Amino acid sequence: MSKQSAIGRIRGSGWLFILPALAGLIFLVLYPFAYNIYVSFTNMSVYHIRNFTWVGLKNYVFVLTSPDFLTVFRNSIVWTVANVVPTVLLGLLLAFVLNSKVKGKSIYRLFMIVPWAMPSFITLLIWQSMYNTQYGVINALLAEVGIPAINWLNDCNWAFIGIVIANIWLGYPFMMIIFSGALQSIPSELYEAASIDGAVGFRQLQYVSIPLIRPTILIAVLLGSIWTFNNFNSAYLITGGGPGICTTILITEAYKDAFGGTFAFAQAATYAFLAFIILFIPGIFWNRYTGLTRRST
Amino acid sequence: MAGVRLQNVSKVFKNTAAVKDVNLDIVDGEFLVLLGPSGCGKTTTLRIVAGLEKPTTGSVYIGDTLVDDVLPKDRDIAMVFQSYALYPHMTVHDNLAFPLKMRKYPKQQIEAQVTKTAETLEMSNLLQRRPKELSGGQRQRVALGRAIVRDPKVFLMDEPLSNLDAKLRVQTRVELKNLQKRLGTTTIYVTHDQAEAMTLADRVALMRNGMIQQVGSPTEVYAHPVNKFVAGFLGSPTMNFMDGTIRSSDDGAVFDAGEFSFQVHPNVARVLPAGGSKKATYGIRAEDIEVENGVREGSVEVKVFGSELMGSEQFVHGTRGSMDVVARAPMVFQAPIGSSVWMNLTSPNAHLFDAENEQALA
């Protein structure tokens, strides 16, 4: 590609361009990360705030061999998949519909972003009250249709489904916005060419829209999964991780340790690092497989 | 194979009429060029034929079929877009195969037609590449190939060559004309480039402000423009125009442009009744003006302000009072800047246009 150097006198190598952003990354992310790893090898907690000592892998052994670990881990995985798939699909569907010929787009869009625009603390609390077995609206509505009341917050499985639904509610507006943006950048001439070539309606989605927003879908799935995995609010605020550990995911466990009385920072750090590894490794494979960071030419 | 007929077609966008009452009868197998400046409505007209726009009034017939309510994909047409609109995520092969695939052609037939089209356009070696790996000229060929592969009744082309560099454009023009003749498919071609139109067209339809000004073969519209716009749009350099009055007398007709006057050739002057006088615009092309270094009776003295040396000939630009003229001269002709030359404006090929409505006087 010596063409590049011939044209336009490239000033400054690529590194210069990403340096500011990268610097921010190093100081504000890499450093805490390193710090976090360090702490996870100590016994920092409310009892050892200043005089913490190195304990090696003791925290890791403790966490990984705890009886709850497997359940919490499994919960995290199920939680992630159960959230990402519907959120992405809903977001795509909404983006497609709102990108087509339909009246009142702006108004609909405003409604759709409401879940995202409100502080989630209060909306999640509302969801919690809606799930109330006796007084909650949801059971009231189900009763209208003849379905018996569901013990949302106290039944292990239903509690999980409940927080998933609430989290999807929080999540699809964002996906819709991202995919809408991507769809806008497809030149309308491609759709015209496709309609002349014989592709109309769904086939245009199949052969033009989706292939061209594929990079966006890929990053949305990847980041969506990462964020959901570490999403603290929904799981904690509605059920507090209960009943038992039914709705506890890795991150709520970490929070409980860090701020739930014992201030066991080291243990929280351990969970955090484990969460990172769990996300990092598939992340690398996802990247390889889908060519997310591949150069365009 | 089919002709195309537009009947009283109009298109109004919001408050502007982009196309006004267009009537056009395109013969089967003909290469018709819609020519005109930006915004004249030629592309809109093309898109109406394609079915990408619905006409506000009027009808379109492809073959003998009224296609007003027919979707673009069912009109058996193919379109080449100015920006090519190639599917970026598909290989050249898949781009070519796409129209066939959408119509559910059997796989073998698809392969056969794609291969044949690729051969015709000499791009068999590009089939596995993606559009972004191709040069502009190659992409243009793929766009063309996608249109050809289906062997439709009509080709619609929207300035397909305008993104190519000059040399490639001229080359491709000729190849395109050739191809069309071989395939015999009716073609409607939009361009703003008059040279392109002259080369490619069997007939040219000039448009301005949404209306068709004139339809005819290139030679016809060139030699017999029906109004000043057509006369001025075709030909390079542009036709020279001068405003004044033509007076006919027993000795012949004289054109009085205020600062100078000259004889008008009888062929041109016969449009005027004897003894009459009329305000008109005189139009004469550079190639119909004779230039001399010395005074010539009947010629107009003009001061040279420059000349374009084309290699095989030159174009001398001069001014006389408020009038600019350009005349063709052989390369050897000496026309230093600031010097005076004498131009003979009397020619049988000149034109007269009504001073008010710009129509050719006939």
Place this chain on the structure above:
Amino acid sequence: MSRSKTMRSVQSIAGTVLKHAFLIVMSIISIYPVLWVITLALSPGESLVTPTFVLGFIPVPATPTLAHFIAIPKLHLLAGATFPVWAKNSIIITTSSVALSVALTLPAGYAFSRKRFRGQQASMFSFLLPSMFPGVITIIPQFLLFSTLGLVDTYFGCIIPYAVGSLSLSVFIMKGAFDSIPRDLDEAAALDGAGEMRTFYKILLPLTLPSIATVALWAFMGSWLDWALANVMLKDNTLWTLPLALYDFIQPNFTYYGSFAALSIIMAVPVFIVFMIFQRYLVTGLTAGSVKG
């Protein structure tokens, strides 16, 4: 001929009806819980109320009152800590974060798309790292770092982390946006005599406006509603942002639901305004003018 026309009309009407039905259902789902918030905000008292219902399930305040909304601008927590102050802080911090985020993202996205340099793929991937750490974990070390730099209790203490935190997604969006612009345009501009900066500003930037709007919106959201970082960085309550004031309604023994709801709604209004402004840019047709001569 007319039969297929009728069939197609029926099909398109059915399609439109379906689309609207879907959108209406989703709209109702989207705003329903917020109707409760509105009801809380408009009901007297600070506890969770039982509203009256319209149509059986739409909550409506039994005795509507604007008391909470009126009270908020006048709230005084401690000297210097009032609503206008919080609002001012939030606005300054948020707009700065958005500006910084865009300023960091644009060159990075451009570089990843248009340049080649060693370690490119790895550095691109590393932008995903911030997301892989739960936010709570990064906050404390950030606090420690900023306190040694003396940036605690300043606007920058929030602006910088907010901007950097939004990079994960933003860099990829920008890279994607630049990727989707064909190199032809770069080359055409170069042939026309434009240097790299010129090409970037006059040609590439306008074409990536929808993505820049997305990046800005994203940075806005990350900053406007954040509580966790602000809580740690801004101890001085003349520097409090709106979320900090908001969560202050949650006291250990009692939660002021009414006020909380009212303030939540007030905070949500700018989000809609920003979204509406950006919608313009999100919806711009990119094809307009870029190819047609």
